[in-house]
Amino acid sequence: MRFAKGHGTENDFVILPDPDGGLGLTEADVRLLCDRRAGIGGDGILRVVRTRALGEALAPSARTAERTEWFMDYRNADGGVAEMCGNGVRVFARYLLHAGLVGADRFEVGTRDGAKEVTVEADGDITVDMGRVERLGSSSAKLADRTVDGVRISVGNPHLACEISVPVAGVDLRTLPVLDPEAFPAGANVEVYNEVGPGVLEMRVYERGAGETRSCGTGIVAAAAAATPPGEGATWRVRVPGGECTVFLDADGARLRGPAAIVAEGETSLV
Numbered sequence: 001m002r003f004a005k006g007h008g009t010e011n012d013f014v015i016l017p018d019p020d021g022g023l024g025l026t027e028a029d030v031r032l033l034c035d036r037r038a039g040i041g042g043d044g045i046l047r048v049v050r051t052r053a054l055g056e057a058l059a060p061s062a063r064t065a066e067r068t069e070w071f072m073d074y075r076n077a078d079g080g081v082a083e084m085c086g087n088g089v090r091v092f093a094r095y096l097l098h099a100g101l102v103g104a105d106r107f108e109v110g111t112r113d114g115a116k117e118v119t120v121e122a123d124g125d126i127t128v129d130m131g132r133v134e135r136l137g138s139s140s141a142k143l144a145d146r147t148v149d150g151v152r153i154s155v156g157n158p159h160l161a162c163e164i165s166v167p168v169a170g171v172d173l174r175t176l177p178v179l180d181p182e183a184f185p186a187g188a189n190v191e192v193y194n195e196v197g198p199g200v201l202e203m204r205v206y207e208r209g210a211g212e213t214r215s216c217g218t219g220i221v222a223a224a225a226a227a228t229p230p231g232e233g234a235t236w237r238v239r240v241p242g243g244e245c246t247v248f249l250d251a252d253g254a255r256l257r258g259p260a261a262i263v264a265e266g267e268t269s270l271v
């Protein structure tokens with residue numbers, strides 16, 4: 001089948017065009033496609049399917065996706081499903097434009113967290129309206145070399161955003177963070193962040209279902225939200241190992257702006 005490969009600040013994805021929803025994509029297929037030695041390699045999969053072709057009923061949280069033409073079926077590299085992917089939506093939007101499946105500079109993408117409006121900026125960046133960001137209290141995570149305290153944040157998917165006040169480069173993120181299972185029954189993405197200047201954060205992330213990645217859009221939003229006093233608006237530039245994104249927070253929620261690129265297309269016999 002045809003595939004494409006794309007990334008947003010080096011959070012990379014295998015893109016599978018499946019407009020009519022006929023592809024029976026198993027967890028094993030996803031793991032093989034994302035394998036960096038035996039497969040194509042990626043932090044996750046973006047299946048590009050017409051919303052009306054979805055065989056499964058949309059969850060109540062995804063109802064607004066019903067009005068969209070294209071749905072991003074996101075899978076983590078371990079084969080699991082995730083509700084949202086901030087870098088993924090930008091790459092998905094870039095693919096729709098690249099493949100001629102949309103023509104406008106502003107359109108909506110369906111996700112398990114509902115419809116997300118994307119805007120193509122004059123410089124080529126893509127901005128995603130991420131919607132509501134919820135602060136859910138505090139929790140902690142045991143990492144390989146330290147225990148970190150943070151804020152539980154929902155950006156559609158679960159996060160623990162931890163301010164560490166020292167350079168993030170020194171943190172050992174090689175092992176799965178140990179989380180409070182009551183706070184995170186479905187696991188979570190864990191961010192460590194540090195304010196390095198006015199309005200500028202540096203961040204690293206251990207993604208649920210993928211391990212440490214070079215960037216995570218929802219994680220960037222979670223860190224920006226955790227760094228902002230509740231009820232206030234703010235703009236943050238967030239530096240990650242794979243680049244930089246900007247987050248705009250206001251009373252309506254968050255917008256995430258950053259690059260997105262398609263870097264290859266081809267045929268695969270792995271699915």
Ligand SMILES: N[C@@H](CCC[C@H](N)C(=O)O)C(=O)O
Pocket residue numbers: 011043044076081082083084085086087088157158189207208209210215216217218219
């Ligand atoms: N890389 C993504 C997030 C992907 C899903 C995440 N690993 C989860 O399981 O929630 C992003 O850019 O937001």
